[in-house]
Amino acid sequence: MPAPRPFNLVAELTYRCPLRCPYCSNPLDHASLRDRLDAPAWASLFASASELGVVHVGLTGGEPSARSDLEQIVHGAAEAGLYPHLVTAGRPLTPDRLSDLRTAGLRSVQLSFQDAEPEASDRIAGTQSFTAKLELAHAVRRLGLPLVLNVVLHRENLERVPEMIALARELDAARLELANVQLHGWARRNRQALLPTREQLETAGAIVRAARREGRGPELVFVLPDHWSERPKPCMGGWGRKTIVVAPDGLVMPCHEARALPGIELWNAAERPLRACWEDAPGMNAYRGEEWMRAPCRSCPERERDFAGCRCQAFHLAGDAAIADPACALSPARDTLLAARDDARANAAWVYRGSRAQRRVDQ
Amino acid sequence: MSRVAEPVVGPDALTPDALEAQLRAIGEQRYHDRHPFNQRMHEGALTRHEIQTWARNRYYYQSRIPLKDSLIVSKADDPAFRREWLQRIQDHDGAREGEGGLSLWLQLAQAVGLDPASVERLEDILPGVRRACDAYVELVEASDLLTSVAASLTELFAGDIMHTRIDAFEQHYPWVDTSGLAYFRARTTQAPRDAAWGLDFVRRGATSRDAQQRCLEALERKCKILWSLLDAVERAGRRPALVSHAVLRFDEAESAWLVVLPERALKLGGSGRAILERCDGSRSGAEVMGEIAALAGASESADREVDDFLHAMERAGAICFEPARE
Numbered sequence: 239m240p241a242p243r244p245f246n247l248v249a250e251l252t253y254r255c256p257l258r259c260p261y262c263s264n265p266l267d268h269a270s271l272r273d274r275l276d277a278p279a280w281a282s283l284f285a286s287a288s289e290l291g292v293v294h295v296g297l298t299g300g301e302p303s304a305r306s307d308l309e310q311i312v313h314g315a316a317e318a319g320l321y322p323h324l325v326t327a328g329r330p331l332t333p334d335r336l337s338d339l340r341t342a343g344l345r346s347v348q349l350s351f352q353d354a355e356p357e358a359s360d361r362i363a364g365t366q367s368f369t370a371k372l373e374l375a376h377a378v379r380r381l382g383l384p385l386v387l388n389v390v391l392h393r394e395n396l397e398r399v400p401e402m403i404a405l406a407r408e409l410d411a412a413r414l415e416l417a418n419v420q421l422h423g424w425a426r427r428n429r430q431a432l433l434p435t436r437e438q439l440e441t442a443g444a445i446v447r448a449a450r451r452e453g454r455g456p457e458l459v460f461v462l463p464d465h466w467s468e469r470p471k472p473c474m475g476g477w478g479r480k481t482i483v484v485a486p487d488g489l490v491m492p493c494h495e496a497r498a499l500p501g502i503e504l505w506n507a508a509e510r511p512l513r514a515c516w517e518d519a520p521g522m523n524a525y526r527g528e529e530w531m532r533a534p535c536r537s538c539p540e541r542e543r544d545f546a547g548c549r550c551q552a553f554h555l556a557g558d559a560a561i562a563d564p565a566c567a568l569s570p571a572r573d574t575l576l577a578a579r580d581d582a583r584a585n586a587a588w589v590y591r592g593s594r595a596q597r598r599v600d601q
Numbered sequence: 602m603s604r605v606a607e608p609v610v611g612p613d614a615l616t617p618d619a620l621e622a623q624l625r626a627i628g629e630q631r632y633h634d635r636h637p638f639n640q641r642m643h644e645g646a647l648t649r650h651e652i653q654t655w656a657r658n659r660y661y662y663q664s665r666i667p668l669k670d671s672l673i674v675s676k677a678d679d680p681a682f683r684r685e686w687l688q689r690i691q692d693h694d695g696a697r698e699g700e701g702g703l704s705l706w707l708q709l710a711q712a713v714g715l716d717p718a719s720v721e722r723l724e725d726i727l728p729g730v731r732r733a734c735d736a737y738v739e740l741v742e743a744s745d746l747l748t749s750v751a752a753s754l755t756e757l758f759a760g761d762i763m764h765t766r767i768d769a770f771e772q773h774y775p776w777v778d779t780s781g782l783a784y785f786r787a788r789t790t791q792a793p794r795d796a797a798w799g800l801d802f803v804r805r806g807a808t809s810r811d812a813q814q815r816c817l818e819a820l821e822r823k824c825k826i827l828w829s830l831l832d833a834v835e836r837a838g839r840r841p842a843l844v845s846h847a848v849l850r851f852d853e854a855e856s857a858w859l860v861v862l863p864e865r866a867l868k869l870g871g872s873g874r875a876i877l878e879r880c881d882g883s884r885s886g887a888e889v890m891g892e893i894a895a896l897a898g899a900s901e902s903a904d905r906e907v908d909d910f911l912h913a914m915e916r917a918g919a920i921c922f923e924p925a926r927e
Binding site (some may be wrong): 294387453 | 622630631748844846847850852854861863864866918
């Protein structure tokens with residue numbers, strides 16, 4: 239099928255990050271992937287993205303503020319007519335630097351918290367960061383930029399959803415994303431420790447619904463985990479359909495971790511035009527549209543809504559990227575997801591991202 | 602609250618006390634005394650023009666009440682019910698010309714500086730207000746007797762708001778002649794009496810879980826209707842302004858204008874761009890409606906489309922409303 243118009247660009251500027259969250263969605267071998275694109279290369283890529291129809295660019299990582307040329311990169315995005323949105327963990331970014339980024343054309347900021355309580359947040363992040371995040375959140379609002387808070391939910395912090403909502407209100411966030419952990423990147427490795435119980439999810443869901451009924455801000459997004467769902471999510475809004483992800487090494491992907499699929503041939507923006515990487519790379523076309531689908535997806539009325547779910551999850555759980563996402567109750571590989579879910583347990587240890595000694599932490 | 606004879610309740614049904622508690626909880630959370638417009642009214646923060654817009658538009662609501670009550674009467678088989686409910690129609694329409702709640706409201710309109718004849722002719726009613734009030738009549742029309750009565754139970758909460766309002770007008774709006782407050786004074790006694798009767802009817806009549814649920818939902822919908830009425834009044838008086846992080850830009854591929862916001866972009870059709878370009882914080886919502894109606898050749902639906910659009914843009918976070926100016 240012809241390549242559709244992409245609306246979003248996810249620019250992973252670097253995989254470096256001072257935080258060490260045990261559910262990081264970066265690849266497990268992130269340390270071996272260096273930053274290949276300099277600011278002029280990103281600027282030229284942004285111009286190409288704009289020509290393809292991209293409207294928004296999310297500047298992410300890793301931690302995008304780990305790059306010393308972030309101001310130039312933001313400027314390049316704004317010059318290309320894109321709407322630059324910064325996705326940050328709040329360090330090493332400072333309020334002064336944020337002000338410079340705004341001058342360079344930054345339009346909005348998403349800031350992650352690991353928990354609503356300082357000690358817990360720092361413990362999950364594997365580094366002191368909560369205080370810096372608070373300062374930064376206030377700076378975002380002082381500068382008149384809209385603020386989105388993001389908290390990844392898991393077994394260790396699901397109890398504190400009410401405090402997270404209170405924090406978002408206190409910080410005047412426009413939106414709070416409560417995203418239950420998905421089994422990508424480091425989270426897959428740490429799933430025993432991270433996957434929540436059904437009771438935790440139901441309680442949190444009820445709290446979110448009650449908070450929404452109060453009719454005041456912020457907008458609350460509650461992303462259910464696949465493990466307790468009957469149907470898969472429309473991963474990335476469909477493979478190669480709406481969003482271009484460009485990794486720090488220049489690889490152009492349909493999602494954050496597509497490079498891990500065996501035999502997939504994706505192209506690099508440092509070597510070819512972005513348009514070719516998006517439209518013509520064999521890997522980008524591998525799961526575009528519906529031709530590749532098998533039963534039961536092929537004839538499923540919901541395929542136009544969920545696009546058969548997540549290819550990476552299908553591969554990592556079932557060993558077959560073209561099988562229906564095991565998050566779907568109709569998937570022939572459903573049992574692999576149930577097994578992963580039932581493997582979760584209390585008091586399991588997790589491994590922090592990037593800990594060279596794979597230090598296990600007793601909790 | 603205990604009574605000598607409690608009605609029989611079906612399996613899984615709430616007890617009458619539990620039902621009443623839930624009905625009251627809806628009021629506590631959603632009654633329009635919590636609406637920012639009412640709160641500003643009671644704090645003394647409304648401009649004269651906002652008070653006038655409210656008084657004019659709220660008359661449309663008053664004018665629908667006897668229609669709504671007539672529909673309720675037409676649903677009742679019991680003569681005792683009809684006798685009771687006809688009293689409400691008489692409270693509004695009066696026993697003769699110049700009496701009753703509608704007449705008192707026109708007195709208020711005059712006291713706030715409006716031409717009562719123009720108000721009575723229902724001139725310049727905002728489209729959002731018209732729709733909210735018509736939705737109430739339609740809700741009652743489509744509901745059974747019990748549910749219709751439940752929808753009227755916002756009266757449970759009306760007594761308090763009337764006292765607050767009388768105090769607020771006397772304290773903050775001395776330019777309003779106190780003779781204009783007669784409607785509010787009348788309602789301080791009528792509303793609690795009507796509400797007590799209606800509440801008792803619902804407590805006795807809603808004996809299945811299903812019926813109780815319908816009553817709760819009807820009261821919720823009624824609260825939403827009152828809320829959206831004030832939303833519309835507020836939008837007309839305040840000054841819409843495009844938020845600083847919203848970007849208006851032309852999209853080549855779609856041949857359309859977009860308003861771009863964090864993580865979302867909305868395609869603008871029709872007069873969307875023309876409306877947003879006027880949302881600069883200098884014009885009131887009503888003025889924007891007027892300018893667009895002039896552009897569009899003053900079609901009947903233009904005001905309504907602009908009001909809907911402003912409402913949608915506010916919800917999407919593309920515009921905010923700055924306070925009205927004198």
